[in-house]
Amino acid sequence: MTQDTWLSAEGGIEVGPQVVFGMDANGTCTTSVGPGLAALGFAPGELVGQNLREVYRDDPLGTEALDAALSGERYHGEREYLGRRLALYFEPIHDEAGVLTGAVGIATDVTEQRRAEAQARAQARRTLELAADLSRFKALVEASPDFIAIADLDGAVEYVNPGGRKLIGMALDADVSATTISDYLTPEGLELSVEVEQPAVVRDGHFEGETTLKHQDGHAIPVAVASFLMFDVATGAPFALATVQRDISDRVAADRAMADLLEQRTALLTRLVDAQDAERARIAADVHDDPVQAVAAVDLRMGLLRKRLREQAPSLMSELDGLQETLGAATDRLRSLLFDLEPPELSVSGLAGALQRATEEIYEGTGVRARVDGSSEPVMPEATRAVAYRITKEALVNVLKHARATQVQVALAAVDGGLQVEVHDDGVGPGDALGASAPGHRGVSGMRDRATLAGGHCTVGDSPLGGTLVSLWLPGPTAAPAAAPGLGAGLGLTLAASRSTSLGFAQGIPDASTSTAARG
Numbered sequence: 001m002t003q004d005t006w007l008s009a010e011g012g013i014e015v016g017p018q019v020v021f022g023m024d025a026n027g028t029c030t031t032s033v034g035p036g037l038a039a040l041g042f043a044p045g046e047l048v049g050q051n052l053r054e055v056y057r058d059d060p061l062g063t064e065a066l067d068a069a070l071s072g073e074r075y076h077g078e079r080e081y082l083g084r085r086l087a088l089y090f091e092p093i094h095d096e097a098g099v100l101t102g103a104v105g106i107a108t109d110v111t112e113q114r115r116a117e118a119q120a121r122a123q124a125r126r127t128l129e130l131a132a133d134l135s136r137f138k139a140l141v142e143a144s145p146d147f148i149a150i151a152d153l154d155g156a157v158e159y160v161n162p163g164g165r166k167l168i169g170m171a172l173d174a175d176v177s178a179t180t181i182s183d184y185l186t187p188e189g190l191e192l193s194v195e196v197e198q199p200a201v202v203r204d205g206h207f208e209g210e211t212t213l214k215h216q217d218g219h220a221i222p223v224a225v226a227s228f229l230m231f232d233v234a235t236g237a238p239f240a241l242a243t244v245q246r247d248i249s250d251r252v253a254a255d256r257a258m259a260d261l262l263e264q265r266t267a268l269l270t271r272l273v274d275a276q277d278a279e280r281a282r283i284a285a286d287v288h289d290d291p292v293q294a295v296a297a298v299d300l301r302m303g304l305l306r307k308r309l310r311e312q313a314p315s316l317m318s319e320l321d322g323l324q325e326t327l328g329a330a331t332d333r334l335r336s337l338l339f340d341l342e343p344p345e346l347s348v349s350g351l352a353g354a355l356q357r358a359t360e361e362i363y364e365g366t367g368v369r370a371r372v373d374g375s376s377e378p379v380m381p382e383a384t385r386a387v388a389y390r391i392t393k394e395a396l397v398n399v400l401k402h403a404r405a406t407q408v409q410v411a412l413a414a415v416d417g418g419l420q421v422e423v424h425d426d427g428v429g430p431g432d433a434l435g436a437s438a439p440g441h442r443g444v445s446g447m448r449d450r451a452t453l454a455g456g457h458c459t460v461g462d463s464p465l466g467g468t469l470v471s472l473w474l475p476g477p478t479a480a481p482a483a484a485p486g487l488g489a490g491l492g493l494t495l496a497a498s499r500s501t502s503l504g505f506a507q508g509i510p511d512a513s514t515s516t517a518a519r520g
Helices: 003-007 060-070 111-143 162-168 187-204 249-312 314-341 346-362 382-403 443-453 493-501
Strands: 018-024 029-033 075-081 084-094 100-109 147-152 157-160 206-214 220-231 238-247 369-373 407-415 418-425 457-462 468-475
Touching: 018 060, 060 075, 060 084, 060 100, 084 111, 111 162, 147 162, 162 206, 187 206, 187 220, 220 249, 249 314, 249 382, 346 369, 346 382, 346 407, 382 407, 382 418, 382 443, 382 468, 443 457, 443 468
Parallel strands: 369 407
Antiparallel strands: 018 029, 018 100, 075 084, 084 100, 147 157, 147 238, 206 220, 220 238, 407 418, 418 468, 457 468
């Protein structure tokens, strides 16, 4: 068979996207056909009569292929040419006597094929990576002790992990596809889901809160829940609801124990304050009925004595004046003691009102300007307010005694579930200003002890006014979080509710093509 016959269309050869060319034993081109010639910059037949060794003298791969073919060897390889990837195949041709008469070559444009193959290899690697990720994710989910589940948008459960099954007492081989979300929820959780979780999931695409799961034996399991919609990567449309729910039974038990302790502390504090007030009242009555009356009687008799001495022994008047001055100071101390022992009238105008009256009495005639801001005063137990009153009053008295201040500001506020009282002054600043180390005075240590006894704390620091800041915080009546269902429910509780109450949860999910809000 001659080259021309082998290459002719009549011989049944379909060149296709290839370039087919033939050459004689010297390398002169005898045939050049194929639709791929244009991509290589040649017209059909243009190379005929040219020596291909000359044409490709600057092309090492082309020269290598020609040398192999014209030495009687087959050649198969690939090369880059003009931005295209070509697969080359050369076949030597011999006559009937076995003498080399030339060669035929085929150049095939495999650019797209190689690109597709590279993409296929990349996709295969990605598939392997995804499979590995899926395997790791599955291992993670199945090793977790939390309740992890997936349900479709109609409320049918598709998956519950082994840890979740164990948590609710479900057999590991149970068929969850026969269950709906409501099978896993307490009535309280279902109700809360309809009211809270469903709107949150529709609006935001996710929800976090606390609720209760239903154990197979019927008892409730308190859990912290995070539920969220799952979206199709390609379309962005929601296709399922997932949930992760953690057993918080230990925390709830600790909260209950803490609530009991808080209740006991409040009761003990109330009894302590009542006992202290009763003791103060008894002491005040004793002081009023005995020392105060006795001092008043002495003062009266000294008045009579003064009249007689003025007439009979005027030289003794100076000594009498000293005695009366001492007696007056004793009377003032007794009155101050009675003032300290006086119980505050908290039930009438609250803590702010009681402190306002105290500042008026303490700073009367001193020139100190005092202001009490009770606009943010929280509602607190009577015993807590009584402790706050005593400590704040002590701070106010200490300011008068030690701070040399011209103005005092008292502010009440609700902070961290408790009562905060701040006393600012523009005096000499912290240090001995509050009598912390003055002889005979407990000062700051006494206030701190009272605050600690009530479960709070009292600190002393610099005030923005330039003087001292006394900050008191006492805990409020709020107990630890209750174990009852909290802000909502878990795994698609909402979806099950939509089935039973015709709320249409699935229909309520925004169209992913028009809104992305649900994917928050």
